[in-house]
């Protein structure tokens with residue numbers, strides 16, 4: 001589903017991503033874990049065709065992010081913190097509006113909105129205006145908007161930040177249900193507990209470098225908690241850099 005080869009990104013003289021090589025298969029929730037400034041958002045923005053890499057290449061569902069950005073965009077859904085909802089529209093109107101972008105209309109669009117309403121418990125937002133939504137309500141609509149076209153790759157960048165316990169639980173349940181053959185959820189966060197709860201495999205990145213990748217058990221290694229494995233890896237990386 002996802003192939004990343006020799007991918008790097010510089011912002012002027014600063015290298016935010018060194019050489020990232022990674023292959024991620026479908027049928028799973030894949031965690032991208034790293035401290036603030038590790039380069040997670042940069043990597044996800046490159047995969048979402050929002051940012052050009054400085055070197056290397058990446059393909060999503062077989063399409064090259066640099067040469068085939070339109071096809072890549074049709075195969076992904078992105079939730080990245082930006083809400084961008086029109087305050088005066090209701091949840092239903094927002095979903096109808098964006099459904100049109102994906103070529104969904106008429107009965108098929110209404111059916112999809114009903115499906116998503118069941119999956120994400122949208123009843124409370126469909127007929128209310130976005131200007132009245134709580135953060136959790138907004139996030140539900142943002143997620144529904146991202147998956148209207150049932151994309152094979154769903155990219156979630158710190159999607160749970162700002163959500164209360166209930167809304168976060170709803171998000172994590174949705175992520176687990178999205179896992180299916182032919183689908184991949186890329187779940188980026190710095191919260192270990194979220195990774196432990198929903199991810200099948202995880203990559204740890206720090207200072208723009210991929211430190212490790214594997215199943216949760218592999219990455220935990222001898223440690224009881226992912227957090228301990230994470231700190232050891234990051235400590236080792238920082239010692240090597242000094």
Ligand SMILES: Nc1ncnc2c1ncn2[C@@H]1O[C@H](COP(=O)(O)OP(=O)(O)OP(=O)(O)O)[C@@H](O)[C@H]1O
Nearest residue numbers: 011014016034035036037038039040041042043190
């Ligand atoms: N537009 C930019 N110009 C210059 N430097 C940038 C730019 N965007 C990001 N950076 C730098 O690149 C590095 C990686 O940032 P990035 O946002 O990808 O990290 P992150 O892992 O998503 O962090 P966080 O968890 O804090 O969101 C950071 O040092 C950041 O300051």
